[in-house]
Amino acid sequence: xxxxxxxxxxxxxxxxxxxxxxxxxxxxxxxxxxxxxxxxxxxxxxxxxxxxxxxxxxxxxxxxxxxxxxxxxxxxxxxxxxxxxxxxxxxxxxxxxxxxxxxxxxxxxxxxxxxxxxxxxxxxxxxx
Numbered sequence: 634x635x636x637x638x639x640x641x642x643x644x645x646x647x648x649x650x651x652x653x654x655x656x657x658x659x660x661x662x663x664x665x666x667x668x669x670x671x672x673x674x675x676x677x678x679x680x681x682x683x684x685x686x687x688x689x690x691x692x693x694x695x696x697x698x699x700x701x702x703x704x705x706x707x708x709x710x711x712x713x714x715x716x717x718x719x720x721x722x723x724x725x726x727x728x729x730x731x732x733x734x735x736x737x738x739x740x741x742x743x744x745x746x747x748x749x750x751x752x753x754x755x756x757x758x759x760x761x
Contacts, residue, residue: 636658636659637656637657637658638656638657638658638700639653639655639656640653640654640655640656640657640662640696640699640700641653641654641699642654642695642696642698642699643672644672644695644696644698644699645667645672645691645692645693645695645696645699646667646668646670646671646672646673646674646692647672647674648665649674652665653665654696654699655696655697655699655700657700657701657760660759660760661757661758661759661760662697662700662701662702662756662757662758662759662760663755663756663757664693664696664697664700664755664756664757664758665696665755666713666753666754666755667689667690667692667693667696667753667754667755668689668692668746668747668748668750668752668753669684669685669686669687669688669689669692669750669751669752670688670692670750671688676748677750678748678749678750678751682716682719682722682723682751682752683722683725683726685750685751685752686719686722686723686726686727686751686752687726687729687730689750689752689753689754690726690727690730690731690754691730693710693754693755693756694730697756697758700758700760701760701761702758702759702760702761703734703758703761704730704731704732704734704736705733705734706758706759706760706761707731707734707736707756707757707758708736708737708756708757708758708759709736709737709738709739709756709757710727710736710737710738710739710754710755710756711738711739711741711754711755711756712727712738712739712740712741712752712753712754713741713743713746713752713753713754714740714741714742714743714751714752715742715743715744715745715746715750715751715752716742716751717742719751719752720740720742723740723752724740736756736758
């Protein structure tokens with residue numbers, strides 16, 4: 634379909650499958666699920682939960698920036714976390730990284746994620 638832009642940035646890990654980091658259509662930005670993988674794709678699966686959350690959200694925000702969006706233009710963020718006990722820590726890191734921005738959000742406890750990671754996030758935003 635014409636008018637759909639594929640978004641890519643070297644400030645987040647390149648996709649490991651048949652997808653793009655994000656798509657943008659008429660100002661609406663859909664950001665693909667981001668694991669706590671640094672751009673160099675080094676393994677961080679043994680990092681503490683807060684570090685993993687910070688990396689995954691950092692990837693999400695880097696892609697948003699490449700698409701012309703930011704925390705203040707996020708409409709919805711979904712977070713998939715392993716271990717319900719990690720919910721308060723995720724909330725703390727999220728508030729730290731998003732500041733005054735408070736998008737709609739869902740935190741979904743899951744039994745496991747790919748490669749043994751503890752958090753994955755995706756989002757929908759509006760380009761500025």
